[in-house]
Amino acid sequence: MIATSLTLPAARRWNGGRGFARGARRLVRTHAVRLAALYFIVFAVSVLGVLLFVYWMSADFVERQTAATLDAEITGLAEQYALRGLSGLIQIVNARSAGDRGDGMLYLITSPDGKPLAGNIAGWPAGAKTHAGSVSFTVEVPVKGSMATHPAQGMLFVIPQNYRLLVGRDISDAATFRNRIKMTLVWSGLVALGVGLIGGSVMSRNMLRRVEQVNRTAERVMTGNLSDRVPVNSTSDEFDQLAANLNGMLDQIERLMTGMREVTDNVAHDLKTPLARLRARLELTLLAPADADAQTEAIRAAIDEADRLLATFNALLSIAEAEAGATRNRAEPLDLGELAHAAAELYEPLAEAEGVVLRVDGAPGVMVRGDRHILSQAIANLLDNALKYGVGERPGEIALTVAERDGRAALEVSDRGPGIPEADREAVFDRFVRLEPSRSTPGNGLGLSLVRAAARLHEGTVTLNDNAPGLAVRLEFPALAA
């Protein structure tokens, strides 16, 4: 914990001591640090548990081995004693004590007055008790020329006539082994805890850093820098997904904000002009002493102007409605071909009056999910545009085709007019944008804006292509399985 707390972001240090302490408190409060601490405690407890278990198991094993050896010895001696009496016992003890067999076995037989009779221990060990049972004692053992005191474990038997037999085993090897295990376990435990602590703090720092990145970006966006984005680490983990989603959201917000700003500017500009014109016309009528007919005519003209303004307003509201996506709950399965036929039927007399052939080539059963009104309006706007701007010198032809390919429903309106230069193809989707040759024809420059808003609402796309000659506007939507 403390170590984690000390791994403060370097940038905070300039704050001085108080800032440092505050930073530390803040860090401790963070979720990442708390989580890391919790995991560290769980980790430490389990590592400790495992080590204790290993130690207990190996110590127990060594002890059992000592006890088993002792048991075997005692059984052997008991058999000898039963067969050959005390002298036989002394003999066998002497035989077994002769020379260093390296198994650490200790023997001693004493007379009733305590004099050693046989065995490899010089005298009755100090501190060892004198009645039967298991005993722990120490023996002096020559090790490399000098004498060393070794711990031993054994059994004391009282043989009839008060002779005593001590069978024991030098357990210094076992103790050394146990000590070694203890040290090994302690060190490995320390290393594991150290690694856990460092790993945990590094991990939580890494996590904190990435959360901090998100926070800092959010703060910068809130203070007005809408184009700031959360850095993405190309590891495609959860943090990257979060970053990508947040960035997507910020893109959307930025687009909406930019759109809104543009709309406000455009509305201000494009509605002010006709309003000023309307006002001037009415003012002039009021000033000039004219006859009743002229006044009526002026008022009529003013009403026409007001109607055009209203139409512009309505078009703007339709676009706003489509862009806000508020109508999504009205989405229903629609036959795109049917909508196309209905729209074409509305425009057909107009096309005929203009001397244009309006051809509809609608494959049946191309279904999309969407809003009938907005899609109809989009198609009507495309036909409207084609009739207004897509009629060149040669006899005009407008084709409205509906087809489905690769799960996409496509609707295309193509004309044989002058087309749109490639450089202008993106701009015409913006509100109130009217290209130079078309400025003289009536219109408000909102038609394609609505088409694009409709396409976006339906998760579709709209593209302008060269029809060589002419323009082909292509709308594509995700198709609904018929």
Add this chain to the structure above:
Amino acid sequence: MKLLVIEDDRETAAYLIKGLSESGYTVDHSAEGRNGLYLATGGDYDAIVLDRMLPGMDGLALLGALRAAGIRTPALILSALGSVDDRVKGLRAGGDDYLVKPFAFSELLARLEALLRRGATTPATTRLRVADLELDLLTRSVRRGTKTIELLPREFQLLECLMRHAGHVVTRTMLLENVWDYHFDPQTNVIDVHVSRLRQKIDRNFAPPLLHTVRGAGYCLRPPELIGDGA
């Protein structure tokens, strides 16, 4: 004909009362929702013109209360809220028609007339008649005098709409809504072309002309003796 106007905006109300009175209606006015509901429940009105956002009581709540009380007086909702969702909400609440502010007065007048006549026409009518023009809804045939006129399905619907409102102005928006079910204004007046096509068929070789254009408002189909009347 007695109308109740429930509208809180003083200027709009004054304009409505003046315009409707000049068109021959008797007009009562309430500037507040509760009072409006009280008047609507008590008075015997032929139609109600209702603003949506009102002090005291919301226009839709008022309509709901009125319909719940079993009063079926036709109601036309006036509102600045113009999205399709808003319209649907208004009509579901019990409105008979929905007009978005700002509106042309001629549009309001035409729609009110249509509303007032809705109750009067017998639904069992299978044959519509204006002067010597006759439209049979069962055989879907049209005759003028003794001559049969061939109409396309859409032209038939257009003529039916005009004949149902014979003698009254039908606006372009009304035609778009009733005949095409389009709730938006096309950028070009496509309706004019459709109407002129229809006119070619029903008026060209006959006299007198029955289908008239009313400037700044819409169209009117009327027998010759009514010329000079109406809008």
